[in-house]
Amino acid sequence: MRDTIKNEFSKMYGIGDDIGRALDVLGYNQPLAVQDRVMPHILEGKDLIVQSQTGSGKTAAFGIPIAEKLEMDENLPQVLVLTPTRELAVQVCEEIASIGRYKKIRCLPIYGKQPIHIQLRQLKQRVHVVVGTPGRLGDLIKRKHLVLEQIKYLVIDEADEMLKRGFLEDVEAIIKRIPKERTTLLFSATMPPEIEFICSEHMMNPLRIEMASTQAPIDQIKQVWYEVSDDWKFMLLTKLMEELKPRSCLIFCNTRIKADQLVQKLIKGKYDCMALHGGMAQKDRLRAISTFKDGEVTYLIATDLAARGIHVDSLDLVVNYNVPMDNENYVHRIGRTGRVGEEGRAITFVSTHDQRKWDEIQTFIGYKVPLEDEKILQQKAISKRTGASTKPKSKREKKDQLHKDITRLRINAGKKKKMRAGDVLGAISNLPGLTSEDIGIIDIQDSCTYVEIFNHKGQLVEEGLSKVKVKGRDVKIKKVK
Incomplete structure (x- = not known):
């Protein structure tokens, strides 16, 4: 696999095949400036203060090395990312999930005005990365629904915007509950005194990286x-x-x-x-x-x-x-x-x-x-617009490319019938022509189970499971979007 990976991230930073494969599909060919400055230090486990404008590629700058370092067998969350807005939480979560698709990284967005029972159900399963806004995160932490004892990476994204929105007290309260043995990464476009205070109080010998603005003056x-x-x-x-x-x-x-x-x-x-x-x-x-x-x-x-x-x-x-x-x-x-x-x-x-x-x-x-x-x-001569013969690939097209060899199947049995991830994994792995490498994220809900199948083998699994028993019972399988 290593010889077929084309992006420079794998060669420059030793990124593994699963992450490298996703980066190829997503079009991450060469690191942007902030990624090149930041990634080596995150891979070494250093605390960082990064002053960088939005839109500079910083989500991938921390998302790629963190995804590389995650331990897949750990049941509790290992990464907590704090964002100032719900929209940004969803955006960051989607990007990390795409980067970790083939490594089977589960990323959960948590924010207010989303039904809390959905978040509680997802937190009962294995989640590697939690991304959310301070208010709802703090609430779940206080109620002990979100357990932080295995957090190895804390990311504070857009810290100055967090300050503007009055979230700083919530952020500090969350930080105090996280194990001190961790890597802390803080990203901010500006560095007001209040942010400097958080850095001095809660980070260990942080390295400062100041990026020139990628935004045109x-x-x-x-x-x-x-x-x-x-x-x-x-x-x-x-x-x-x-x-x-x-x-x-x-x-x-x-x-x-x-x-x-x-x-x-x-x-x-x-x-x-x-x-x-x-x-x-x-x-x-x-x-x-x-x-x-x-x-x-x-x-x-x-x-x-x-x-x-x-x-x-x-x-x-x-x-x-x-x-x-x-x-x-x-x-x-x-x-x-x-x-x-x-x-x-x-x-x-x-x-x-x-x-x-x-x-x-x-x-x-x-x-x-x-x-x-x-x-x-x-x-007016607007040759740059009218002369363009092709439209560059949109992010949706890149995501579609990532998912083109992934089939999502629905099995009509879930927690109420005591279905476990191991049951599904074992049943699929035993099918002819299938291995555990062909199986992605397994999401067990109350009445059904969703499973991702890689490498264009969805049809094979759909037909195979319809002929065998899973956990001793016949099940119905359906392909879903």
Whole structure:
């Protein structure tokens, strides 16, 4: 297997075949700057303080070496990752799960507003990595549902955002319950005094790594603005969409109502888009983020608060449909484009009543944004967009590639019939042409069991189990998505 693995991670850092195989499929060919600086030290078990912008590749920077070091036979969680938002918890969990797919790493996201009984059921099974927000994690720890005695890695992600959201006390309370013999990794874009205090109190001789920003400086993002009345904004937006043809575009509105209204207009115009705002149910917000990040829709229409937890690679365009009410929000909005060395583009629509606020924003950023004439919009040569003959693979396509040789089967027996993972593993391993290497994660629920089958052998298992007994009984097998 080693000779067939193509990515540089395996060669440079001695990453095992199971992780290396997943990295190949996911397109992780060479390490990004933060990964190259961070990974060797994590593999050596050192505490790290990493100052790095979002969107720099830091999740893989800690996810790959931690996945490599995990002990698969340990029943209790070995890794705890703290994140400031539910959206980020899901994102980090998905990435680590994808990296550890062939090693059979189980990763569980935990956050508020998700039914707690689902989390409790999953925690009763073997879980290697827990990723979550401080509030819900702290609650489960206090109730002794989440046992921390085997935690070997603590990751505090986006520590400065944790501070802004008032989670620091919760974070410290959790840290105090974790074994002192551990590796602690703290990632933060900035280092306020409160974060420095946590580092000094709870880390052992940490190594500091400061990364140069991968985000283009604000005056290097291609910014323009249009003077346009509210009534003509939609028409101008559709003209820009047709001219620029972005692969991914984040459009900001100031209120939930305006976001929903714009989505409805775009849907009528046959544009693929979704809304994202605080008035949506949590599951709908997570679905919108996932769909946009995976490249399934081109346009995401969002409010500032809801978009705080989104980290999107290769975001072509940011449109301020409404001028932001806060100066710093303008910086946050347009800073989402132009990451990881790519050129960014930001467009702002300014109506007459917004002019004073727009002047204030330009003074705040210290940059006079060029005014674009709508009349010459059609004449602009945008060869970088129109000349592209192929669209790069989206994250969804990469995930599909990862899962193409994995079949998920449902067995109609679970905990209520005293089904155990060993029963399923033994039954499948005994089938002709099958070994334990072909079996992925086994998830035993109350009334059924789900099992992943690798190497295109799903059909073989489905047919084989239908002819034998599992734990002394006949079972029904069904392929699921």
